[in-house]
Amino acid sequence: xxxxxxxxxxxxxxxxxxxxxxxxxxxxxxxxxxxxxxxxxxxxxxxxxxxxxxxxxxxxxxxxxxxxxxxxxxxxxxxxxxxxxxxxxxxxxxxxxxxxxxxxxxxxxxxxxxxxxxxxxxxxxxxxxxxxxxxxxxxxxxxxxxxxxxxxxxxxxxxx
Numbered sequence: 001x002x003x004x005x006x007x008x009x010x011x012x013x014x015x016x017x018x019x020x021x022x023x024x025x026x027x028x029x030x031x032x033x034x035x036x037x038x039x040x041x042x043x044x045x046x047x048x049x050x051x052x053x054x055x056x057x058x059x060x061x062x063x064x065x066x067x068x069x070x071x072x073x074x075x076x077x078x079x080x081x082x083x084x085x086x087x088x089x090x091x092x093x094x095x096x097x098x099x100x101x102x103x104x105x106x107x108x109x110x111x112x113x114x115x116x117x118x119x120x121x122x123x124x125x126x127x128x129x130x131x132x133x134x135x136x137x138x139x140x141x142x143x144x145x146x147x148x149x150x151x152x153x154x155x156x157x158x159x160x
Contacts, residue, residue, distance in 0.1 A: 001074050002027060004050075004145030007034035007083075007111025008131035010059060011042055020160050021132045021143055025049050028145075030074065034111035034129070035083030036060060057083040057111060069099055084110035084128070093126050094115060095127040100124075107146070107153065108137050116142045116157045127155055 004025050009017065016022075025031065031046050035057025046052045056066040069082040080100040089095035096110035107125045115138060116130035130142030140159040147154045 001029045001148045003030045003146045004131040005032050005109055007129050008036045008114050010036055010134045013039050015133040032081055032109055034109050035046040055081050055083055057117040058085040077148055077152050080105040082110050084112040125153055
């Protein structure tokens, strides 16, 4: 499986992802979004390319009908998806990790900080794609690509 990972797009109606991102999305089998879409129409646009799973972020409206956390099966692996703004822990990675501590997940994808992050923690890949539209203090915009093949995981950030 070739999976695109997005978070913190913070789009308003009438705005879209950069063309560089769309070009990469045309080659994926699945798209995961870790919250703060702010424009729900993006989900419909993404679903025209590949199946999409998304969670609610702290900037998504109260009436957004997305779960706060989700577990998605990708081949034989389980992926925990969360925004990472709430819960136990002093940092976004700590909050994301603690949200799935009682779940048997292989990968935890989170957002919120807009900062790309990748670390293996107790056999679990912790992955934040950064943001393709709001880099804040980061040098570059970014998103993630995760490849899963026969239970093996390869993840990378795509910077632009």
